[in-house]
Amino acid sequence: MLKQHTPFCLPTREDEVVPVARLHALAEQVIALGKKAGADQVKVHASVSQGLDIEVHEQAVEQVNFQRDKALSVTVYQGHKKGTISTSDWSSDHLDQLIKRAMALCAVSEHDPCQGLAPEGMVAEPRDLEAFHPWHITVEDLILTTQELERSMRCDPRIQQSEGAQAHTGVHAVLYADSMGRAYHRYSSEHSMACMPIAQDEAGALERSYAYTADRHAERLMPLEALGQLACTRAVARLGGRPIPSQKVPVVFDASDMAASFLRPFCRALGGRAQYRGESFLQGILGKSCFPQWMNINEKPWEVGDLYASWFDAEGVPTRPAPVLTQGVVNTYFLNLYAARRLNMTPTGHAGGWNRLRVSHTHPSQEALLQAIGTGLLVTEMMGGGENPITGDYSRGVSGFWVEDGAISFPVKTVTVAGNLKEAYQHLIGIADDANHLSELAVGSIATEGLTVAGV
Amino acid sequence: MLKMVQEHLLTPADLDPHVVVALASRMPAHIDWGDVYVQRIESEALSLEEGKLKNASYSLDQGAAVRINQGTHTGFAYSDDLSVNALEQAHQAALGIARSGATQCVALPARHRSVAAYAPHNPMLLPVAQKIDWMRWVDARARSVEPRLSDVQCSLRTTQEHVFFAGMDGHVAADVRPLIVVIVRVTLRVGDRCESGRASFGTRADGSVVDEILAERLVQKAIHQARTNLEAQAAPAGSYPVVLASGLPGVLLHEAVGHGLEGDFNRKGISVYSGRMGQQVTSSLCTIVDDGTVPDQSGSLNIDDEGIPGARNVLVEQGILKNYMQDRVNARLMNMPPTGNGRRESYACPPMPRMTNTYMLPGESTLEEMIASVKDGVYAVDFSGGQVDITSGDFVFSTIEAYRIQNGRITYPVKEATLIGNGPEVMNRVTMVGDTLAFDDGTGMCGKNGQSVPVGIGQPALLVSSVTFGGTEHA
Numbered sequence: 001m002l003k004q005h006t007p008f009c010l011p012t013r014e015d016e017v018v019p020v021a022r023l024h025a026l027a028e029q030v031i032a033l034g035k036k037a038g039a040d041q042v043k044v045h046a047s048v049s050q051g052l053d054i055e056v057h058e059q060a061v062e063q064v065n066f067q068r069d070k071a072l073s074v075t076v077y078q079g080h081k082k083g084t085i086s087t088s089d090w091s092s093d094h095l096d097q098l099i100k101r102a103m104a105l106c107a108v109s110e111h112d113p114c115q116g117l118a119p120e121g122m123v124a125e126p127r128d129l130e131a132f133h134p135w136h137i138t139v140e141d142l143i144l145t146t147q148e149l150e151r152s153m154r155c156d157p158r159i160q161q162s163e164g165a166q167a168h169t170g171v172h173a174v175l176y177a178d179s180m181g182r183a184y185h186r187y188s189s190e191h192s193m194a195c196m197p198i199a200q201d202e203a204g205a206l207e208r209s210y211a212y213t214a215d216r217h218a219e220r221l222m223p224l225e226a227l228g229q230l231a232c233t234r235a236v237a238r239l240g241g242r243p244i245p246s247q248k249v250p251v252v253f254d255a256s257d258m259a260a261s262f263l264r265p266f267c268r269a270l271g272g273r274a275q276y277r278g279e280s281f282l283q284g285i286l287g288k289s290c291f292p293q294w295m296n297i298n299e300k301p302w303e304v305g306d307l308y309a310s311w312f313d314a315e316g317v318p319t320r321p322a323p324v325l326t327q328g329v330v331n332t333y334f335l336n337l338y339a340a341r342r343l344n345m346t347p348t349g350h351a352g353g354w355n356r357l358r359v360s361h362t363h364p365s366q367e368a369l370l371q372a373i374g375t376g377l378l379v380t381e382m383m384g385g386g387e388n389p390i391t392g393d394y395s396r397g398v399s400g401f402w403v404e405d406g407a408i409s410f411p412v413k414t415v416t417v418a419g420n421l422k423e424a425y426q427h428l429i430g431i432a433d434d435a436n437h438l439s440e441l442a443v444g445s446i447a448t449e450g451l452t453v454a455g456v
Numbered sequence: 457m458l459k460m461v462q463e464h465l466l467t468p469a470d471l472d473p474h475v476v477v478a479l480a481s482r483m484p485a486h487i488d489w490g491d492v493y494v495q496r497i498e499s500e501a502l503s504l505e506e507g508k509l510k511n512a513s514y515s516l517d518q519g520a521a522v523r524i525n526q527g528t529h530t531g532f533a534y535s536d537d538l539s540v541n542a543l544e545q546a547h548q549a550a551l552g553i554a555r556s557g558a559t560q561c562v563a564l565p566a567r568h569r570s571v572a573a574y575a576p577h578n579p580m581l582l583p584v585a586q587k588i589d590w591m592r593w594v595d596a597r598a599r600s601v602e603p604r605l606s607d608v609q610c611s612l613r614t615t616q617e618h619v620f621f622a623g624m625d626g627h628v629a630a631d632v633r634p635l636i637v638v639i640v641r642v643t644l645r646v647g648d649r650c651e652s653g654r655a656s657f658g659t660r661a662d663g664s665v666v667d668e669i670l671a672e673r674l675v676q677k678a679i680h681q682a683r684t685n686l687e688a689q690a691a692p693a694g695s696y697p698v699v700l701a702s703g704l705p706g707v708l709l710h711e712a713v714g715h716g717l718e719g720d721f722n723r724k725g726i727s728v729y730s731g732r733m734g735q736q737v738t739s740s741l742c743t744i745v746d747d748g749t750v751p752d753q754s755g756s757l758n759i760d761d762e763g764i765p766g767a768r769n770v771l772v773e774q775g776i777l778k779n780y781m782q783d784r785v786n787a788r789l790m791n792m793p794p795t796g797n798g799r800r801e802s803y804a805c806p807p808m809p810r811m812t813n814t815y816m817l818p819g820e821s822t823l824e825e826m827i828a829s830v831k832d833g834v835y836a837v838d839f840s841g842g843q844v845d846i847t848s849g850d851f852v853f854s855t856i857e858a859y860r861i862q863n864g865r866i867t868y869p870v871k872e873a874t875l876i877g878n879g880p881e882v883m884n885r886v887t888m889v890g891d892t893l894a895f896d897d898g899t900g901m902c903g904k905n906g907q908s909v910p911v912g913i914g915q916p917a918l919l920v921s922s923v924t925f926g927g928t929e930h931a
Contacts, residue, residue: 066533066549084513088536105512108584163726198726198847208847246694246930383843384852386874390650395926397852397876414850416874416926452928454693
């Protein structure tokens, strides 16, 4: 039975989330059940989360949600076949039934020699990434903080309404264990705050925007006043937005969320599965160039206190800091065990995705980058998912600002940018030194020619 | 239904329904609403690719949540432990943050409904061997129809959900929700070009629908889409008349109108449709409905996740705004009756207004007439999804199969593109409405505030006189 400090109180210590011994005992129990049921190999993921979500609207408290989750996922392997179960119930009598079910599923699946655990000797070295920093705050105080954030958005008379302000605080424990004796765990915390003001023009038209902050340490969150101000400025700046005529112009994606969204298809194209299936728009790109020579991307999975740091991946394979792109040339794919075996390559520790990526820059600021493009479109928000991962064709709904003579001129909305990413990546103009740490891809504002705007 | 849910959900967990009911009704006098929601979700997924059954998985999740509401303030706590003790703790936690002071709002009664939208089948009983045979049939058939396929992927997921609901007013409800989702994806390689095509089907009907007729239909559709996309040329960029096929292109309604009519946004006054009840919001050719009673559709609900029967709600009638979609809290705050749109992704999430099956009623034109009337535009047949900013009303939806129309005739396929427009503006430019209503394939999922729920969409063919098509070829 899962024991807790006090129900629905925010944990302040790791063992209040879940005692590590409990996680290990669960894994051992499951692995033993799997072996007893005939599995050659067993893999276990267990996790526990606790958190609190506050939502405030026009200063009234809308939601106070307590979260308390646990999850268990088990994969059993027999003769290179596999079966998986997942559940939120860790009780012994259920586990027995579930493992039997996993074995039954394993029996109907088919043999694939690339399936199975990491090889003997591939072990991850534990590192203290200082990821666990619970927020020592009461529910009442978090409500007051959220209300204060909402008030700080009202720094312009055109902000008449609010969609609200939110706060989240959560702690997690994650365990990976397998029948080859690996057992790795990690405790972490993450906290965030967001606010969504609504601006109104003289005609009564409404525009909304947002700003948010997130960190593992509550003290490192952006101060409320600055956050509210940022959201307010963004919302007001959208007033009077209009479409522009269709044309091919340089497009700048704002740091970091928009820039990261633009670059993320590149990361997905390096994914092992896309590569071994021959379905990547950057097929076989390893060792070849797809970006300008001035561009570098490095993976940094071990940055202390970082939101996107980890020393082991979802298959218990160690992560390691390494270059992803050097002078525009791709250094590595993102491989899990299966993909690595299919491609006859060494696993790279990317089961579950990539960690913190840091991208180089060419211009000191976004202003400098806008001056470099002269005329074009600065994209600050995007909608819709139009990306074809096989061909690289790209089409997204956007809003932002028209840039004339290197400066922001007027707000633009209800337009799209489209093109092919292979071209758009090759024709990057530059990247600014204004990255923030919110997206896992820490990249500054990024400019490309190679995309077409569709409007009126 | 109640008996079935008791047998499969409550009894195995040693949870007495009376205890749940008592907990729900044990609320202080100043509380406007409280409820307890208990749920069990069981699911099995199989997937075949490269000719092999590679993935076979099973999941089981259950839990209970207590929700307390007073004015606009909601406290919510849940537990994946169905013991009485855990429920008591959740009750305490949720109550702990409720404030004192009563509101003046009184809840209006919901409509009564007795016809079920789906029966309590158990798709989990479909034998694994039968499912695998079906997927192998799909694989073999697809490869024989199109030998140039580099791969066929087929996945089949069966889910059964049991729900038990007890409200503060003594209201008790239960539901058993089956769901089967099948997806077929093919990759076609010709020379150095490669493209994919997809076809899927989701239903709350029983497993007998997963037959050879379905397999043939999905295989043909997926292959057709892959072949079409392989030939696709650059799409136009700019404002064009667009003919939308019937069925899945109804994502237009979901984004341009649906989300903006959810009760929470309108109660807060932040939607482009706020304060517009009784006004003209679309072309008068449009009557748009949100309907949780459509038989076997994935978006249908016998009861919503607040114990209110799923219902057919007319949202827009001949262009006039008639109704918003409500959950209990927002209905009460807006002094409107609940509409059966209170949904949760699972017990671990609080309910909020969500769509069920959103569609437009048929009109009088034909698809042929619409295409013939377009001098230079696009005919869009299939979409991957969309998104909306409900405050400005701007929305997008992205094609995965579309064709150029030139001088009243379909000429060549165009690459995938995102269309963008302003909801009320675009809906006012619907100039022709087709005579045959069709629904989507039953695999639509809607995301809002981090919660994902199955939804249905539908429409007859439509002609929109002007909308921005996000291609690369501009005039």
